[in-house]
Amino acid sequence: MAHSFKTLPGFRDFYPAECAARNYVFDVWRHVAGRYGFAEYEGPILEPTHLYRRKSGDEIVNQLFNFEDKGERDVAMRPELTPTLARMAAARQRDFRKPLRWFSIGQFFRYERHQKGRGREFYQFNCDILGEDSVIADAELVSLAIDLMRELGFTKEDFRIRLSDRNAWVDFANQSGVAEGNLSVFLQIIDKMGRTPEDKTDEQLAGLGLSLDAVKSFMQSGPEASDSLAEILANLEFRGLSEYVEVDLSIVRGLAYYTGPVFEIFDIGKGMRAVAGGGRYDQLVQLIGSVDMPACGFAMGDMVITDLIRETEIPAQKLETAVMDRSSLDFYVVVADSERAGEAVGVVQLLRGAGYRVAFPFTPVKVGKQFQAAEQSGAKRAVVVGSEYPQLSIKNLEERSEKISSLDSLLADVSD
């Protein structure tokens, strides 16, 4: 084992079991997005590094897989999709009726330390509504996010949407006399309040002319903090989803481009990092594509949600069932007489032609072993091809029952 090759740090191999689990999550994402009338799109995996600088500033480059290509372009593996989306939407905005409801499932790359729920490569579901400034769009996204979680098998005991509104804080700051130039500093302080010692927060706030008590008091103001919050909550109430949501004004979400309501999904009791997050970003399309287009969206990565699924009973069972369903065969064709191996593959193809998932042994194997292989493949039934051909026998592996069939009647007998 001296010099074996391994995956690069933070990168993953997906063996069939993991790949099936991943695809199950993809299917749920795609399925639920479809129920909301979202259309799937995709962008390039490699983009000009500048696209991300434009949005997030130079410090972001430290977290990028970027390099110079053979045409001496500074390029980066995409760390997120929103800038690409903004570019795409702006470039052909006249081609689409508003609002755009678009989703995407893709792979992303960030050059950072690998830890639980976080790698250098991951998949992310992105879901955005563009060209709509009503906060009902925001509510629609929250609702979609809740339905994703429910579709995966989670209940209100398992997760919560924490909903906030940056504008509530902006209004608060304005009314409290915080200078315009200190707004982003202020939001940073709010964002970090939960993990900063109180006396330090107090000190920082004092620097802006604010008191910790006033901030803490406003933090408790709930849905009254802004009209948008109240409206979103009322909308979710009509949907019967309000029990999944709580107003939590401590949610501000790191970077500066959010302009309104923001939300994150958190597990209850497991203490993992955020499962998903998003919000309104009304200026970004303008910034990237010079087109004025309000927008909101959210993203969910595959790593935290998969951890959470595996650590929660019902979702874990749903995943296992789905993985089993998609990996198991419908039929295993047992070649009981190797003289009939040729006829057996004919039977195999007949079944495959009818849409069944079928496998058979490539080399002569004892019949007992073949049944064992059939069991382990998850096949529900076996078809035995032997010297009696074209007479066949269909065996139900679960019930251990057997019935006689023939080449001509096989498909009919099998579909009963």
Add this chain to the structure above:
RNA sequence: GUGGCUGUAGCUCAGGGGUAGAGCCCCGGUUUGUGGUACCGGUUGUCGCGGGUUCAAAUCCCGUCAGCCACCCCA
């Protein structure tokens, strides 16, 4: 970038100065065309790598690398 923990068979791990073990997995067998259990047998390791101490190191010491976890960051 900082810190903590861990590196022994494909996997989960035990052992603890005298040149390696268990369980699982995998493969084969338990007499010639019928199955998950059981039983028998088998493969695999320079005990992460480099150096030091010692008659002797997987075991002790130093370094290094890797992994995990946390901090920073989190689009």
